[in-house]
Amino acid sequence: MDFLEKVVAERRADVAAARELGAAEGRTQAPRVEPPGTGPIQLSLRGAIDSRRRQGTLAVIAEVKRVSPALGPLGPTVDPAAQARAYAAAGAAAISVLVEPRHWGGSREDLRAVRDAVAIPVLAKDVIVDPLQIAWARAAGADAILLIAEALDDAQLAALLADARRRGMEVLVEAHEAEAFGRAVASGARIVGANARNLRRPEEIDRGRARLLHSFVRPNQIFVAESGIESAADAAALPARVDAVLVGTALMRMERPGELITAISGVRRLARPPRRTPAGAR
Numbered sequence: 001m002d003f004l005e006k007v008v009a010e011r012r013a014d015v016a017a018a019r020e021l022g023a024a025e026g027r028t029q030a031p032r033v034e035p036p037g038t039g040p041i042q043l044s045l046r047g048a049i050d051s052r053r054r055q056g057t058l059a060v061i062a063e064v065k066r067v068s069p070a071l072g073p074l075g076p077t078v079d080p081a082a083q084a085r086a087y088a089a090a091g092a093a094a095i096s097v098l099v100e101p102r103h104w105g106g107s108r109e110d111l112r113a114v115r116d117a118v119a120i121p122v123l124a125k126d127v128i129v130d131p132l133q134i135a136w137a138r139a140a141g142a143d144a145i146l147l148i149a150e151a152l153d154d155a156q157l158a159a160l161l162a163d164a165r166r167r168g169m170e171v172l173v174e175a176h177e178a179e180a181f182g183r184a185v186a187s188g189a190r191i192v193g194a195n196a197r198n199l200r201r202p203e204e205i206d207r208g209r210a211r212l213l214h215s216f217v218r219p220n221q222i223f224v225a226e227s228g229i230e231s232a233a234d235a236a237a238l239p240a241r242v243d244a245v246l247v248g249t250a251l252m253r254m255e256r257p258g259e260l261i262t263a264i265s266g267v268r269r270l271a272r273p274p275r276r277t278p279a280g281a282r
Helices: 003-024 045-054 080-089 108-117 131-139 154-166 178-186 209-216 232-236 257-265
Strands: 059-064 094-098 122-125 144-148 170-175 191-195 222-226 244-247
Touching: 003 131, 045 059, 045 094, 045 170, 045 191, 045 222, 059 080, 059 257, 080 094, 080 108, 080 257, 094 108, 108 122, 108 131, 131 154, 144 154, 154 170, 154 178, 170 178, 170 222, 178 191, 178 209, 191 209, 209 222, 232 257, 244 257
Parallel strands: 059 094, 059 244, 094 122, 122 144, 144 170, 170 191, 191 222, 222 244
Antiparallel strands: none
C-alpha cells in the first residue's frame, strides 16, 4: 500500500465512523444540499484566478498547513488566521487550507478560522472520497474543494464533482500521473492542477509535471501548477499555459511569506480574456 492508498483507506474509515456515530446518536449523517442563499457567502476561485490572468500576472493560491508528509512539522506553532491574513495582504488570489488531520495536521477548525479571517476564496484541501467530506467543508465555509484523480475512479470523480456543484462549490481536480491527469481534464472540471509532488511517494518532487501535462488542458479550463515552487524564478519557468500556482511548504517555512507571494504575483503572463463557462458549470 503506497502513501495515497493509505490515506484513502483512512479517510474512508473516518467517514464510516462518523456515519456510525450519527446513527448511534439518532442523527442522520447524510450530506444535505443547502438551499441557495444559505450558509457562508461563497467566492469564486475561478473568477479570482481569471482576474489575475486578465491583468497579465500569475495568481497565487497560498496554502495554510501545519505538517508536510515529506518534511514533518512546518513550525512550532501555526496560527491559521494570522497566516491567511498575511497571505491576503501580500496579494494572494485565494487561500488553500489543509483539512486532513493525520499527515498534514489539518482540521475543519483551521478552515473556519481562515474563512473568518479573509475575504478571498478559500479552498478546502483534503483527500476526499465521500460526499460527507464535501458537506463538512461547505459547513466550515469553503468556497471550493480539491479532488485527487489518482484517489478516485471515473464514476466516483463524476459523483463528487456533481455533489460539489449542487452545493454551489467549485472544484480543483489535480493529478500527478499523466493518465490520471487526462482523466481530470476529461472529467469536466473547470479548474485542473498538475501536482509536482507524487502523493504515492510524497518525498518525490518533479517540477517538470506542469510542462509535461500543460498541452492536455482544454481552452476553457484554468490550469494550476502545484507544489515544488520556492521562488519567483521557479514560477517564471513554468509553461505560459499555467494560470495559477499553489504554494504551501515554502510559504509556511518563511518568516516573511508575503515577500514570496508578492514576487510570484509579479511574474508576467500573456493577458487573456475571461474563459467562457457553460451555464451551471462550476
